[in-house]
């Protein structure tokens with residue numbers, strides 16, 4: 116509890132509040148908890164395989180504790196969001212380090228043994244910049260218990276109020292039951308959810324039903340540099356995964372806004388940087404315009420050859436290695452609860468591709484590749500009529516990869532295609548293209564691990580979760596699958612309208628609090644699986 120109390124007391128002293136929270140008081144209140152009616156079905160769905168310290172009274176007690184600590188949980192998330200751990204911006208590297216140290220201290224406070232692992236340097240503009248350390252932790256080593264490896268990330272996408280946020284992105288604000296802030300749902304809320312679930316077991320005086328291993332990084336939003344190497348060539352040979360039975364990641368979202376899901380597939384990503392240089396400096400367009408081959412014109416030309424207006428990717432042979440759709444897979448989409456019109460409205464889009472047909476929309480999110488244009492470095496993006504000809508611009512685009520596309524093959528297709536188009540352009544300028552990629556991932560959702568997570572989800576939300584795939588990418592998922600050789604599962608905390616990476620990213624208070632209970636129930640359920 117100390118990690119919450121420390122944080123809360125810091126918050127309280129800041130706010131000069133009269134409220135004081137004492138550990139002992141909380142425990143006394145918990146002792147009087149009654150079983151809530153929603154747990155009625157709980158005992159009949161269980162198949163206990165081994166005798167564990169936890170009993171059917173554990174979770175009701177724990178849920179009550181969670182409900183009593185909502186304000187502390189919000190305060191801790193506010194502290195985490197206030198650290199602008201933006202991994203793609205080297206200026207924020209110290210904030211990334213600070214975020215990792217902050218989380219290391221919190222893990223220690225719940226009793227975990229922690230280590231900060233050095234993963235070397237990254238090169239930006241020819242300069243070597245130290246990567247943030249990866250936080251590795253262990254909690255419990257009871258050979259009779261199952262061991263879960265939990266992964267999460269502590270870094271965030273950039274955000275400025277001037278991008279169109281209604282409040283400061285790095286100051287968590289509650290409005291209408293929603294916690295707005297960068298990283299609230301992606302991925303600081305879920306990471307803290309694990310911490311709170313573990314702490315809740317401790318605070319109600321119950322043993323954790325499983326052993327835990329943690330891998331928390333601060334470079335996920337920038338391609339997880341250094342992490343694969345650490346997992347495969349250091350942690351694996353050192354035996355870190357030897358005792359791991361299951362891997363769980365909470366870094367994704369429900370499909371919609373009301374029904375929970377469990378996720379067994381992600382797309383990969385191949386992210387491209389396309390640089391064109393026409394001069395060693397920016398040029399006044401009134402003085403030099405009409406006399407040079409402009410870098411921006413070349414870049415726009417190339418970027419416009421990548422994708423058609425119906426979303427079809429124009430790179431030669433890009434669809435060749437996409438796994439064919441089988442009858443069985445095709446049927447899966449029929450039963451999924453997904454309202455495309457609600458989806459369209461939630462993002463205020465004018466119209467969806469594929470005539471908004473549900474199955475097509477889901478397939479194009481989950482099992483077909485897509486190409487997106489993201490931006491241009493060096494372009495005049497600020498307001499005002501700047502009349503410069505940029506000397507150098509870097510266009511950014513990415514392809515979301517699907518089974519069975521291999522990043523190396525896709526990169527080669529893209530490089531060959533861009534070079535061909537560049538030759539057709541006959542520009543004297545300098546062109547350079549490079550990429551960073553991560554593979555797609557799928558898992559077997561019929562595994563007992565998924566059934567355990569489904570039971571936990573039903574306990575919390577009183578409905579069977581959808582088994583879903585997702586269009587986003589968490590590059591390390593497949594590495595964790597390979598390093599551990601064990602079943603990997605994605606257990607989302609947030610809702611489909613959380614707007615990760617976008618303006619006004621948020622996490623519903625309900626999803627946060629019920630998510631903490633979900634994680635605790637998941638630990639309980641996995642604790643009951645045969646060892």
Ligand SMILES: NCC(=O)N[C@@H](Cc1c[nH]cn1)C(=O)O
Nearest residue numbers: 301335336337338366384587588
């Ligand atoms: N929550 C997962 C997520 O947002 N992942 C990023 C990963 C990424 C890779 N390169 C840049 N970002 C995503 O965009 O899917």
Ligand SMILES: [Zn+2]
Nearest residue numbers: 268301302366
């Ligand atoms: Zn994420």
Ligand SMILES: [Zn+2]
Nearest residue numbers: 301336615616
């Ligand atoms: Zn993200």
